[in-house]
Amino acid sequence: MSNSPRMIDVRQSVLSKNDRLAQELRARFDAAGVRVLNLLSSPGAGKTRLLEETLRRLGERYRVAALVGDLATDNDARRLARSGAAVRQIETGGLCHLEADLVTSHLEGWDLAGFDFLFIENVGNLVCPTGYDLGEHGRVVLMAVTEGEDKPLKYPGTFQWANLVLISKLDMAEAAEFDAAAAHESIESVHPDVTIIATSARTGAGMGEWMAWLEALRAD
Amino acid sequence: MSNSPRMIDVRQSVLSKNDRLAQELRARFDAAGVRVLNLLSSPGAGKTRLLEETLRRLGERYRVAALVGDLATDNDARRLARSGAAVRQIETGGLCHLEADLVTSHLEGWDLAGFDFLFIENVGNLVCPTGYDLGEHGRVVLMAVTEGEDKPLKYPGTFQWANLVLISKLDMAEAAEFDAAAAHESIESVHPDVTIIATSARTGAGMGEWMAWLEALRAD
Numbered sequence: 305m306s307n308s309p310r311m312i313d314v315r316q317s318v319l320s321k322n323d324r325l326a327q328e329l330r331a332r333f334d335a336a337g338v339r340v341l342n343l344l345s346s347p348g349a350g351k352t353r354l355l356e357e358t359l360r361r362l363g364e365r366y367r368v369a370a371l372v373g374d375l376a377t378d379n380d381a382r383r384l385a386r387s388g389a390a391v392r393q394i395e396t397g398g399l400c401h402l403e404a405d406l407v408t409s410h411l412e413g414w415d416l417a418g419f420d421f422l423f424i425e426n427v428g429n430l431v432c433p434t435g436y437d438l439g440e441h442g443r444v445v446l447m448a449v450t451e452g453e454d455k456p457l458k459y460p461g462t463f464q465w466a467n468l469v470l471i472s473k474l475d476m477a478e479a480a481e482f483d484a485a486a487a488h489e490s491i492e493s494v495h496p497d498v499t500i501i502a503t504s505a506r507t508g509a510g511m512g513e514w515m516a517w518l519e520a521l522r523a524d
Numbered sequence: 525m526s527n528s529p530r531m532i533d534v535r536q537s538v539l540s541k542n543d544r545l546a547q548e549l550r551a552r553f554d555a556a557g558v559r560v561l562n563l564l565s566s567p568g569a570g571k572t573r574l575l576e577e578t579l580r581r582l583g584e585r586y587r588v589a590a591l592v593g594d595l596a597t598d599n600d601a602r603r604l605a606r607s608g609a610a611v612r613q614i615e616t617g618g619l620c621h622l623e624a625d626l627v628t629s630h631l632e633g634w635d636l637a638g639f640d641f642l643f644i645e646n647v648g649n650l651v652c653p654t655g656y657d658l659g660e661h662g663r664v665v666l667m668a669v670t671e672g673e674d675k676p677l678k679y680p681g682t683f684q685w686a687n688l689v690l691i692s693k694l695d696m697a698e699a700a701e702f703d704a705a706a707a708h709e710s711i712e713s714v715h716p717d718v719t720i721i722a723t724s725a726r727t728g729a730g731m732g733e734w735m736a737w738l739e740a741l742r743a744d
Contacts, residue, residue: 430650473670
């Protein structure tokens, strides 16, 4: 996208339309009593793998659903549906983020009051999704130990708006020579006091703490 | 970005302006005899680490330079400058890709005839940079073994336009349970016959083959 004034005008009008739709969504979610999380990360940070494990664990006590965004393919929806949760794929066809109207149209026919949690897995991208409110109650940003500790400094917008940062793939920390202190420092320099949980969907590390965070959000 | 007609109009006008500037850049590069590579990947796929090792190796026989794009910070330029190569940072200030005019303005004062190779490290993003020609002679897409073998299926646009796919972080293949056959199959399903080289900047695996590919491009 260019920085030309005309482009910015159009972008602002798109964003304000999105904000209006997002407010409507949030009102629907609140009325239905479902807690909604927007998951953001770069491609390959492990959102789907984490979500798979999250749906499985939460599914033992709660009614859970997921919307999964990708430019192309319904691989992730098929993978997540194995957890038994209600899952729908949103194929954006080239769009690098989800927008509130895509969420609205993909909720059609679902009884939201039948869910306790709805996860929206955004398109893998550390830039585009940031400006688009989807009516969520919490924005969760994943950062894999394999990505380099400085990602929050390079993509500050995404991390600044996070309600929670999940460090993912902790099982690969040693292979990646991950420096946990440096990662925390990077995150905190762009977003002081944000909650950070280090997780591995593979080993289960940190998953209990993540479940507790979700349950606290529900109790809010 | 919305799919509304007005947005598409603006986008097409931005793209055609970019294409014109990219053609001018390519003419300048050709006249100066410098070979230019545009490096794309998701955040954290190891572009900078690979480039660091590439500049070091190529620098023994060639005059090399790099432009490094990021939304924020000049971390990468400082890191790459240690190789002794000429390096400049392009901070995009929120823009999720490089554009030809940013490349043009950051070349100012450089004598292009003084370089054999110029590498342009794009912003870490598997969507936005795809439509923007930077006047390069080759487009190199990195895909880390830690990202999941299906990334080409999910981000087909970026892989379809690659002249070379570099699989990176091969040293972590075992920890990531990387399935090389599945990765090749994904890449080839969106871009048949593209050259694929598996590399590790850390161990040096595949670096010789990558250097040979670059030298062949130069001889073209």
